[in-house]
Amino acid sequence: MYDNWEDLEQACLACRQCGLCQERRHVVFGVGNPKAKVLFVGEGPGEHEDLQGEPFVGRGGQLLDKLLAAIDLDRKTNIYIANIVKCRPPLNRDPLPQEQEACIGWLRNQFALLRPKIVVCLGRVSAMRMMKPDIKITKEHGIFLEKNGTLMMATLHPAALLRNPKQKPAAFEDYLRLREKIDELGCDVAK
Numbered sequence: 001m002y003d004n005w006e007d008l009e010q011a012c013l014a015c016r017q018c019g020l021c022q023e024r025r026h027v028v029f030g031v032g033n034p035k036a037k038v039l040f041v042g043e044g045p046g047e048h049e050d051l052q053g054e055p056f057v058g059r060g061g062q063l064l065d066k067l068l069a070a071i072d073l074d075r076k077t078n079i080y081i082a083n084i085v086k087c088r089p090p091l092n093r094d095p096l097p098q099e100q101e102a103c104i105g106w107l108r109n110q111f112a113l114l115r116p117k118i119v120v121c122l123g124r125v126s127a128m129r130m131m132k133p134d135i136k137i138t139k140e141h142g143i144f145l146e147k148n149g150t151l152m153m154a155t156l157h158p159a160a161l162l163r164n165p166k167q168k169p170a171a172f173e174d175y176l177r178l179r180e181k182i183d184e185l186g187c188d189v190a191k
């Protein structure tokens with residue numbers, strides 16, 4: 001465990017703990033305010049993220065930014081965004097269990113430094129890993145669950161919303177609930 005962000009990021013950028021390191025162009029460590037109390041967790045970098053070294057910068061990321069802006073959240077200001085795996089799985093396949101296992105320590109360390117009050121899981125892979133292995137995201141999105149003192153909520157992955165735009169209004173409800181919860185806990189960081 002590293003006790004500061006600089007050392008943690010430096011070590012993560014040099015990681016070779018699984019095969020994903022071979023094809024990567026960038027390790028996608030995370031983005032945001034290290035003092036934020038709301039942590040978003042995606043699945044793993046796609047092509048654009050691998051090229052740019054930042055989470056959610058493709059079309060899905062643009063949609064995510066719009067949803068965030070609607071509830072006065074911003075990736076650089078009052079949240080932190082990370083992924084379960086920090087390197088791109090080939091052809092955007094789901095990260096394998098052994099890849100998740102090899103990588104999860106980085107996220108655990110990020111979690112330990114942030115001490116978030118709320119975790120939002122973006123998509124099934126993240127929700128299964130962070131919340132419960134048998135989660136049914138289509139039914140259980142938008143529902144807060146408490147785990148070891150942290151509130152957790154899953155929402156549909158932005159890429160899934162691009163594939164199926166009819167799900168956007170339901171997903172938007174999740175973001176409205178999130179804003180309510182942030183206000184209730186008073187856990188937005190000052191701008």
Ligand code: URA
Nearest residue numbers: 042043044045055056
């Ligand atoms: N999808 C994810 O789950 N994470 C990213 O960073 C980009 C796309």
